[in-house]
Amino acid sequence: MNVRWIPVVAALRERFAADTDLVEVEAYLSSQGYDGRQIGEILSLLTSDLQPSRGRGGVLVPSRELSLRVQGPHERGRFSAEAWGYLVMLQASGAVTINDFEHLVERALVHVDGRISLSDVRAMADDIGADAVTSGGERPLIH
Numbered sequence: 001m002n003v004r005w006i007p008v009v010a011a012l013r014e015r016f017a018a019d020t021d022l023v024e025v026e027a028y029l030s031s032q033g034y035d036g037r038q039i040g041e042i043l044s045l046l047t048s049d050l051q052p053s054r055g056r057g058g059v060l061v062p063s064r065e066l067s068l069r070v071q072g073p074h075e076r077g078r079f080s081a082e083a084w085g086y087l088v089m090l091q092a093s094g095a096v097t098i099n100d101f102e103h104l105v106e107r108a109l110v111h112v113d114g115r116i117s118l119s120d121v122r123a124m125a126d127d128i129g130a131d132a133v134t135s136g137g138e139r140p141l142i143h
Contacts, residue, residue, distance in 0.1 A: 005038075009045045022047070037072075044070045069101065078109060082118040086125075096130045104128070 016025055022043060029039045069091070071084065079087075091101040104124055108116045111124075 005042050005045050008042055012042070012046055040070070040072060069098075075105065075109065078112075078114075079116045079121075080118060083108075083116050083121040086118055086121050090125060090130055096125070096128075100128060100130060104130075 012025060025046065026039055026043065029042060034042065069088070071079065087101060087104060090096045091098065096104065104121065107124055108121060112120050
């Protein structure tokens, strides 16, 4: 998570009511000079249950890690629902870190032509040792 957005999210929570349409918030952020990628990151933090709190020295810190990563526009059409769900499940279960999750997403986008299926993602997760289906005693021992 990019901690530089925490003050922005806190300001947005003060400025807008919880039931405000996100299109209105997006228009506001755009008028403030944020680009599409930045707006996406900010909106995903705003809509998450992440509540910034004050740490030592009054510094804003997140109360916990994000539980869900939202697909970017370049990812929506590429991943099947099953493949994306599997990736989210791996990250939520702790089988992969957020960095490993991002690595798997980028690797799939680069190395798979067309639609990315569940079998594609499972093969990549197995390559880094994160596939929950083949972990433990089911993995063949290679000498």
